[in-house]
Amino acid sequence: MEHIRNFCIIAHIDHGKSTLADRLIQTTQTVSDREMQAQLLDDMDLERERGITIKSHAIQMYFPFEGKEYTFNLIDTPGHVDFSYEVSRSIAACEGALLVVDAAQGIEAQTISNLYLAMEHDLEVIPVLNKIDLPGAMIEEVSDQIIDLIGCEKEDIIHASAKEGIGITEILEAIVHRIPSPKGNPDEPLQAMIFDSVFNSYRGIEVFFRVFNGTLKKGDHVKFVNTGKTYGADEIGVLRLQHEPKKEISAGNVGYLISGIKVAKEVKVGDTITHVDNPTQRQVKGFEDVKPMVFAGIYPVETSEFEELRASMEKLQLNDASLVWEPETSAALGFGFRCGFLGMLHMEIVQERLEREFDMTVITTVPSVRFHAIKENGDVVKVSAPSELPESNTLSHVEEPYIRAQIITKSEFIGPVIALCMDKRGEIKNQVYLTSDRVELTFELPLAEIVFDFFDRLKTISRGYASLDYELIGYKKSTMVKLDIMLNGEGVDALSAVVHRDKAYEWGKRLCEKLRELLPRQMFEIAIQAAIGQKIIARETVKAMRKNVLAKCYGGDISRKRKLLEKQKKGKKRMRQVGNVEIPQEAFMAVLKLDQ
Amino acid sequence: MAGIYLHIPFCKQACHYCNFHFSTQLNYKSEMIAALCQEVEIRHGEISEPITSIYFGGGTPSLLAANELEAIFSALRSYFEIAPKAEITLEANPDDLDQEKLSMLKESGINRLSIGIQSFDDDSLKYCNRAHDSSEAASCLKLAKDAGFTNISADLMYALPGTDLDHWAKDLQRLLLFSPRHISLYGLTIEERTVFGKWQTLGKLDEVPEVKAADQYRLAIEVLSNAGYDHYEVSNFAKPGYHSRHNTSYWQGAPYLGIGPGAHSYNGKARGANISNNQTYMRAIRSDQLPIEWEQLSDLDKLNEYLFTGLRTNKGIDLNIIKEQFGKHLYDDYKALLSDFATRGLLTKTNNNIRLTSEGFMIADEITWRLFYDT
Ligand SMILES: Nc1nc2c(ncn2[C@@H]2O[C@H](COP(=O)(O)OP(=O)(O)OP(=O)(O)O)[C@@H](O)[C@H]2O)c(=O)[nH]1
Ligand code: SF4
Ligand SMILES: [Mg+2]
Numbered sequence: 027m028e029h030i031r032n033f034c035i036i037a038h039i040d041h042g043k044s045t046l047a048d049r050l051i052q053t054t055q056t057v058s059d060r061e062m063q064a065q066l067l068d069d070m071d072l073e074r075e076r077g078i079t080i081k082s083h084a085i086q087m088y089f090p091f092e093g094k095e096y097t098f099n100l101i102d103t104p105g106h107v108d109f110s111y112e113v114s115r116s117i118a119a120c121e122g123a124l125l126v127v128d129a130a131q132g133i134e135a136q137t138i139s140n141l142y143l144a145m146e147h148d149l150e151v152i153p154v155l156n157k158i159d160l161p162g163a164m165i166e167e168v169s170d171q172i173i174d175l176i177g178c179e180k181e182d183i184i185h186a187s188a189k190e191g192i193g194i195t196e197i198l199e200a201i202v203h204r205i206p207s208p209k210g211n212p213d214e215p216l217q218a219m220i221f222d223s224v225f226n227s228y229r230g231i232e233v234f235f236r237v238f239n240g241t242l243k244k245g246d247h248v249k250f251v252n253t254g255k256t257y258g259a260d261e262i263g264v265l266r267l268q269h270e271p272k273k274e275i276s277a278g279n280v281g282y283l284i285s286g287i288k289v290a291k292e293v294k295v296g297d298t299i300t301h302v303d304n305p306t307q308r309q310v311k312g313f314e315d316v317k318p319m320v321f322a323g324i325y326p327v328e329t330s331e332f333e334e335l336r337a338s339m340e341k342l343q344l345n346d347a348s349l350v351w352e353p354e355t356s357a358a359l360g361f362g363f364r365c366g367f368l369g370m371l372h373m374e375i376v377q378e379r380l381e382r383e384f385d386m387t388v389i390t391t392v393p394s395v396r397f398h399a400i401k402e403n404g405d406v407v408k409v410s411a412p413s414e415l416p417e418s419n420t421l422s423h424v425e426e427p428y429i430r431a432q433i434i435t436k437s438e439f440i441g442p443v444i445a446l447c448m449d450k451r452g453e454i455k456n457q458v459y460l461t462s463d464r465v466e467l468t469f470e471l472p473l474a475e476i477v478f479d480f481f482d483r484l485k486t487i488s489r490g491y492a493s494l495d496y497e498l499i500g501y502k503k504s505t506m507v508k509l510d511i512m513l514n515g516e517g518v519d520a521l522s523a524v525v526h527r528d529k530a531y532e533w534g535k536r537l538c539e540k541l542r543e544l545l546p547r548q549m550f551e552i553a554i555q556a557a558i559g560q561k562i563i564a565r566e567t568v569k570a571m572r573k574n575v576l577a578k579c580y581g582g583d584i585s586r587k588r589k590l591l592e593k594q595k596k597g598k599k600r601m602r603q604v605g606n607v608e609i610p611q612e613a614f615m616a617v618l619k620l621d622q
Numbered sequence: 623m624a625g626i627y628l629h630i631p632f633c634k635q636a637c638h639y640c641n642f643h644f645s646t647q648l649n650y651k652s653e654m655i656a657a658l659c660q661e662v663e664i665r666h667g668e669i670s671e672p673i674t675s676i677y678f679g680g681g682t683p684s685l686l687a688a689n690e691l692e693a694i695f696s697a698l699r700s701y702f703e704i705a706p707k708a709e710i711t712l713e714a715n716p717d718d719l720d721q722e723k724l725s726m727l728k729e730s731g732i733n734r735l736s737i738g739i740q741s742f743d744d745d746s747l748k749y750c751n752r753a754h755d756s757s758e759a760a761s762c763l764k765l766a767k768d769a770g771f772t773n774i775s776a777d778l779m780y781a782l783p784g785t786d787l788d789h790w791a792k793d794l795q796r797l798l799l800f801s802p803r804h805i806s807l808y809g810l811t812i813e814e815r816t817v818f819g820k821w822q823t824l825g826k827l828d829e830v831p832e833v834k835a836a837d838q839y840r841l842a843i844e845v846l847s848n849a850g851y852d853h854y855e856v857s858n859f860a861k862p863g864y865h866s867r868h869n870t871s872y873w874q875g876a877p878y879l880g881i882g883p884g885a886h887s888y889n890g891k892a893r894g895a896n897i898s899n900n901q902t903y904m905r906a907i908r909s910d911q912l913p914i915e916w917e918q919l920s921d922l923d924k925l926n927e928y929l930f931t932g933l934r935t936n937k938g939i940d941l942n943i944i945k946e947q948f949g950k951h952l953y954d955d956y957k958a959l960l961s962d963f964a965t966r967g968l969l970t971k972t973n974n975n976i977r978l979t980s981e982g983f984m985i986a987d988e989i990t991w992r993l994f995y996d997t
Contacts, residue, residue, distance in 0.1 A: 549966065549985060572836035575856055575934075575986040576811065583886045584872065585893045585917055588927050591991040598992075 027278040028207040032099045032236065034082075034116040036144060037126035038134040038493060039105030042156040044068055044079050045188035046126055046197075047102040053194050054087040054098070057267050066267075067102045072378060079104040080375055081345065082116045082222060084234060084280060086264045091202055098201060099236075099265070099280040105136055107495055108369035111316050111348050114143050115295055119221045119236035119280060122150040122205030124197065125176070126188075129155050129163035133171045133460060135432050135495035141175065150205045151176060152184065154197060159187040171460055208238075208278030216240030216248070218299040219310040225344035231287040234265065234280070235299055238310060241276035242299070248285070251309050252297040257285035290340045295347040316348040317498060318366025319427075320373060320477055321410035323354055323391035323520060324380075325362030327600050327611055331386065332361045338384035339363065342376065349376055354411065358520045358604050359389060359614070364411055367393075370477060370618075389602075389611045391520045393618070395474045398425040398501050412522035415508050418559070424524075425501040427473040430455070433484070435492040437463045442487040450475035451526065471496075472504065474526070478618070509534055509563075511541070512555045516605035520614055533620075534564040540616040545609065547571040552607055625675040625871050626702070628658060628694065629882030630683040631900055634717070638751045638817035639779075639810055643884035643898040644681040654882075654900065655690045657907040659697035661881050664912060666701035668889060669879055673702050675709040675868035678732075684714035684723065691730045709867040711736055711775075717754040719762040724769035734773040734866075735766055736806070742796040743789060746782045751817070763800040773864060775804035780842065781835035782810055783818075783828040790838045794845050801849075803864035807842055807857050809835055836984055843980050856934045856983050873931040875924075883913075892916045921948055922997040930990045938977025952976070956993055963989060 035043040044065040051057055051066060067083035068074055079102060087098040101116040103109075117123065123144040127137055144151055153172050158165060169183055184200060186193030222234040235242075242248070246259045261284040263271040275281035287293060300306045326335045343349050349372075354364040367373040373393060380386045396410040400422045409415050415424075431452075435443055437459070444454060447469045456468035476496065484492050509530050511521035521541075525533050534556030541554050545568050552568040576587060601608040632651055633644040676698065678686070686694075698704065711734040712727060719737070727735070741747050742756045754762075766774055776797055780790050797805065812822050812829070821827040830838070843853055851859035855873070858866065871878060872888075880887040884898035897903050897913040906913035919927070925948040932939035944952050953960065953971075960976070963969045968982035968989060978986055 549968070549988060569833070571985055571988060572832045573809070573839065573984045574988045575809075575984060583895070584888070584927055584931065585886075585895075585919075585923075588923065588930060591930060591987060592926065592994060592997065594987075594991040595994045595996075 027210070027212070027276075029094055030097045030099070030208055030278045031122065031201050031205050032101075032120045032208060032278070032280060033122040033124060033149075033201060033205050034101040034103055034113075034120045034144075035124045035126060036103050036113055036117075036140040037105055037156075038128070038131070038136040038140075039078065039107075041105065041126045041128040041131065041134075041137070042188045043105065043126050044102050046124065046154065046156065046186070047083075047085075047100060049188050049191055049194045050098075050100060050198065051085065051087060051267075053191075053198065054089050056085065056087045061267065070379075071382060072375060078106060080106075080109060082112045084116075084119075084222070084265045086266055086280065089198055089202070091199065096202055097279070103140075105140075106371055107136060107139075108367075108372040109348075110136070110139065110143070111368060113140055115221050117143055117147045117149060118219065118296075120147075120149060121208055122152065122201065124152050124154050124201075126154045126156045127168060127172060129157050129165055129168050130160045132164065132168045132464060133175060133434065134493035135434050136493065138175065138432065138434075138466075139495040139497075151178075152197070152200050152204055153178060153182060154184050154186050154193070156186050156188055158185050158192065159190045167461060171464075174460070210237070210239045210277035212239075212241045212276040212278075214239040214277075215304050215306040216242055216246075216299065216301045217306040217308055217310060218242060220250075220293065220295055220297045220299060222295060223293045223344055223347070225290070225341050229284050231284075231290070231293055231344055232269075233283045233285075233287070233293055233299075235283060236280050237275055237277050239277050239306065239308075240301070241274050242281070242283070243274040244272070247302040248283075248299050249302045249305060250292065250294070250297050251300055251305075252294050253292055255292050256302050257287065259283055260285050290344045293344065316350065316368070318348070318350055319369050319395065319473060319498070320367045320393045321364060321396060322367070322373060322393040323356060323359065323362050323389075323411065324351070324365050324377070325356070325359040325389045325391070325520075327387045327389055329360045334384075335363070335380075335386055335388065338380055338386050339365075341384070342379055346376070346379075348372070356391070356413075356520045358518045358602055358609070359391070360602075362389075366396075366410070387600075387611075389520075389614045391614050392523045393477060394524060395427050395472075395477060397427075397506060397524055400425065409524065412508050412510075412524050413519055415524060423503055424506040426504040426506060426526075428470055428499050428502050429473045429476065429496040430499045431469045431471050431476065431494060431496040433467045433469065433492055433494050434460065435465060435467070435488050437465050439488040439491060440465060440467065443467060443484065443492065446480075446483055446487055447471060450480060451528075470499065472502075472526070473498065478620070507558050510557050511537065512553075512557060513545075513607040513609070514553055514605050515555075516607070518604050518609070521616075523617065530558055531563050534558075536620045537616060538564045538566040540620055541613055542566040542568055544613040544616055545607070548606075548608065550606070623674050623871055623874075623876040624669050624671045625677065625868050625876065625878035626669075626673055626698065627677045627679060627868075627878055627880045627882075627885055627887075628683075629880065629885040629896075630678060630680040630686060631883050632685050633680065633682045634685070634715075634753045635751060636817075638749070638821075639813070641813040641816050641819075642681065645900050648685070650900075650904075651685070652690065653904060655686075655693055657904045658882050659693055660907050661912070662694075662697040662701055664907070664910065665879060665881070668887075669702065669877060671703075672705040673698075673708055674705045675871060676704070676711070677868040678712040680713055682715050682718070683712045684718035684727075688726045688730065691727075691732075695731060709734055709773075711866070711868055713738065714762075715753060716758040716762040719758075719765060721765055721769065724765055724771070728769050728771065733771075734775065735771050736775040736777065736804075737762060737766065737802075739763070739776045739797065740779045741782060742793050743785070746785060746789075749783060750779075760796070760800075763802065767800070772803070774800075774802045775806060775866065776800070776802040777806045777808060779808050779810055780838040781830040783830065785830060785838075786834070787837055787841060791841060791845070794842060798845075798849050801861075803861045804866060805846060805851060805859045807839070807859070809839060839984060840980070843983075852936070853980070853983075854936050856986055873935055875928065875931075887914070892918045920997060922995050924948070925950065926994045926997065929993055930986075933976075933978055933990050933993075934983075934986055936977060938975050941974040941976065950995060952993065955995075959992060 089096040103113045217239040218235040218237040298310045351363040351365040399407040452469040452471035458466045505527040554566045556564040712732045883903035887894035
């Protein structure tokens with residue numbers, strides 16, 4: 027056990043975690059040169075295409091050093107704020123962390139938030155100043171920032187270039203020397219923690235775990251403490267690039283378990299695995315439940331595919347424990363699910379994964395945060411869909427979630443950043459200079475205001491020099507109203523939204539305009555109206571189609587034309603009908619495009 | 623009833639709106655004619671019944687010289703039985719139609735001319751890069767009559783950029799002075815891979831808004847009906863007895879043979895399309911290969927084709943045919959939709975027949991696909 031090191035790599039987005047992981051994997055000859063490729067661990071198509079890490083990835087390496095053979099369990103983590111939950115899960119399985127900082131960018135918002143996560147769990151932090159090969163690297167300046175932040179010595183910071191392979195041996199040695207070996211007793215009752223799971227269509231669910239105490243042997247009879255379910259450990263092993271079966275995994279080590287689990291709900295990240303006979307009395311302190319930030323309806327494009335969608339979401343949930351949902355019905359869309367997401371990127375990714383991995387095209391409705399509606403009788407109703415808002419005559423008031431946002435930017439952009447946050451109903455709480463021209467601003471803002479386009483606008487006004495991190499701080503009273511959209515006089519529930527009174531007019535107007543662009547013309551005029559209660563606050567019209575007939579079927583090319591018309595018919599199947607108006611799926615996502 | 627379509631894939635210059643298959647390279651025209659004749663020979667077995675209509679389309683068939691036309695006719699005559707009263711149409715552009723050309727065409731056996739007038743307005747003609755001007759547009763109609771052509775069809779285009787209802791009324795009036803027996807009206811559609819298509823993406827095209835285009839179409843229907851023309855198909859108008867037989871056979875599901883690159887064929891069961899590339903076409907034919915792709919039609923494909931070709935004509939569709947040939951009860955299957963269309967004045971229904979009104983013709987595509995059956 028003293029030759030095991032469990033660590034994760036944490037950083038702000040794009041600072042080079044996955045590339046550093048590549049170098050460590052390569053230098054320890056964990057994969058052959060033939061198998062090597064850039065950001066090797068980012069194995070989802072979506073990750074490779076977008077060039078970002080979405081999910082944590084664990085891999086085991088061997089490192090012979092000073093005459094001993096060390097076993098490293100590395101977990102690469104995502105940097106995007108939506109996935110900070112993944113970071114906290116990984117951290118719980120480790121004793122140490124490599125904190126990577128881009129030498130050309132310096133400390134940014136997620137550098138700080140991820141560092142605090144690591145410190146909370148008492149991890150040994152090794153600061154790595156990465157990308158020193160870049161001409162814009164500010165080695166001195168960023169080193170000072172790091173020293174300030176962690177309170178370490180200058181010599182503790184390892185200068186590296188993951189791209190050029192500089193500093194890699196130093197890092198490997200520091201892992202051995204500085205990160206403590208795991209503590210625990212292989213002879214005590216089994217106490218292992220589930221930190222991840224993936225679904226494999228051939229083998230069922232693979233559970234990834236870290237053993238804190240005891241030893242898990244192949245064939246053992248095990249129990250998941252939280253769910254109370256028992257299984258046989260059909261196969262266990264370690265997480266080499268290809269999984270490598272083992273006879274046993276004992277205290278301190280990380281491994282995988284295959285036990286024929288088919289039902290997603292049975293695997294809860296954070297749950298404890300123990301033996302059925304001689305169970306542990308110490309349950310691992312689980313993670314906090316994931317807190318979804320954004321809620322939206324997800325509906326199958328073809329109404330008949332509801333059950334298929336449910337099955338797909340269940341499978342997806344297996345390797346995305348942060349996805350939560352419950353069934354929901356909409357008059358406009360039929361049967362679907364109200365889902366909670368960690369943020370908009372997460373929502374986008376879920377939608378894309380459903381499409382790619384499960385071939386399910388879905389309609390996503392207006393995203394919303396979760397409000398608290400306080401009724402006259404004191405009851406609190408959690409409102410994550412506009413339809414859940416109680417009738418106004420029973421409603422006392424509404425509270426909305428607030429966040430504390432940390433924004434790090436260059437001092438020249440302070441003015442515009444503050445103006446933006448004010449416009450978003452924010453309040454500035456603090457302003458700290460990290461260096462003479464880098465400043466950390468703290469705001470309290472309604473979560474609803476940053477969900478949509480906040481980050482893009484922040485990037486724009488700061489010409490890219492701003493990073494954002496946030497956490498939920500609680501609820502505050504707000505004057506929220508329900509805004510409804512009507513098409514030819516009929517309400518479309520899936521287009522309703524709960525918005526702040528001061529923003530309702532603007533919202534209604536822009537949504538009506540957007541819908542006018544997105545609704546196909548029909549044989550009659552379509553009136554689009556936005557209303558608060560009985561009051562119409564905006565209106566647009568889609569003119570009736572006046573002419574739609576191809577003039578000429580030339581030279582008898584009749585099949586081409588038939589196919590054109592058949593295509594239109596197919597398109598209609600993907601639309602929803604409210605009253606006599608046909609609504610294409612994009613229209614339900616119109617809100618997301620309000621700023622474009 | 624059976625037809626032959628011959629595609630003459632050459633034009634003097636490319637009109638800015640046109641995405642038909644043609645080349646402006648005329649130097650290998652005679653080789654192409656030889657290939658067409660050879661295709662006639664290769665495929666003669668495909669149709670055994672007498673040919674009731676022959677149609678030279680393009681491209682610009684009026685570019686054909688006397689010997690070329692003669693070569694094609696002699697190939698056709700040696701391999702097919704051409705009905706004595708067959709309709710033999712040739713598409714022509716005004717700039718080609720001088721006295722000499724016209725008498726040559728007449729002598730060769732062409733008995734119907736379809737002339738691409740498009741407009742009598744010089745600005746419009748120039749804007750579209752047509753090869754003729756307004757005076758040629760007018761003179762060719764007169765010369766054609768003088769040459770003894772009685773069955774003349776003229777094409778006009780509406781909704782050309784920069785035109786308004788007045789322009790259009792004037793164009794119609796000028797055309798009516800020559801009282802052609804048949805008129806085809808084509809609303810400008812902007813196609814990809816044309817100059818107009820490019821201008822449209824660049825935002826440089828002064829398109830006539832749909833509502834205005836609809837007004838132009840509506841006006842034409844009114845003017846031509848008053849002048850005694852029968853609006854027998856979405857884009858076609860004819861004096862009694864002068865419907866285009868060739869086109870009508872397309873709509874009635876009669877077999878036709880399409881000769882030439884990009885030409886289409888139908889044999890009652892499958893639709894064929896020749897490759898739309900002159901060189902590949904000629905190469906294939908030279909080595910006795912047919913560069914054609916066939917697509918078998920299912921019963922429902924045929925039904926959908928029947929619906930859309932039928933609804934484009936003033937005869938409409940016959941519910942008995944749909945029941946007997948395809949086993950479908952259109953009226954029951956689309957009851958609510960049909961009565962909705964009827965109350966909107968888009969179609970009329972009598973016993974066993976459904977036909978579109980003039981207003982229905984305007985959005986015929988939109989109505990038709992809604993009545994399609996899933997294939
Ligand atoms: N010049 C230079 N570029 C680097 C270095 N390390 C990483 N990069 C580049 O930085 C970009 C981001 O690298 P990744 O390794 O994907 O960063 P990451 O931190 O894993 O990103 P997320 O997982 O999305 O948070 C890629 O284009 C890398 O090629 C380095 O040392 N020098
Ligand atoms: S419109 Fe006729 S003449 Fe003009 S390019 Fe097209 S085929 Fe040729
Ligand atoms: Mg990464």
